[in-house]
Amino acid sequence: MMPNFYCEYCGKKFPSIPSLTGAYCPKHPAGFSKGKHKLYEGGEKSQYFCKYCGAKFNSLQQLTSSSCPRHPDGFSKGKHAPAL
Template sequence: MQKYYCENCGSKSNSILSLTEKSCYRHPLGSGNGKHVVYQGSEKAQYSCKYCGGTSSSIFSLTSFPCPQHPNGNNEGRHLPLF
């Protein structure tokens, strides 16, 4: 069964609908200010940040930390997984 992940927090679901109908606690606009966004890439052993190239074994752990090269400024946003 395919899993769908949120690109902002790494939450997973068995369907796109059940994922995207819930609020994301790591949404760029703030916790609860937006819905989960479906990660468009495939499942991988390592995920890389779109901005700095940092890596982690899960989207959840990658997005847990601020990114030093985020477009909003140094550590002003979280890592975002590269597709």
């Protein structure tokens, strides 16, 4: 079975690290497609938790798609980020 690789910013799944790091990420912190995807270094899990607020999600894409009330930039001024 082939391993999956995920972007820490958007949760998108890729078949290889080069395909992940070679593409622009729509949820990059610098802005829409202003940077490449970043490899999520945690393993695949049944649930993912936000490192800022502890909210629980069933996928990385769900986690990274909503605003975090405890984001370091301020209330809902950034997305949830996965805890390793």
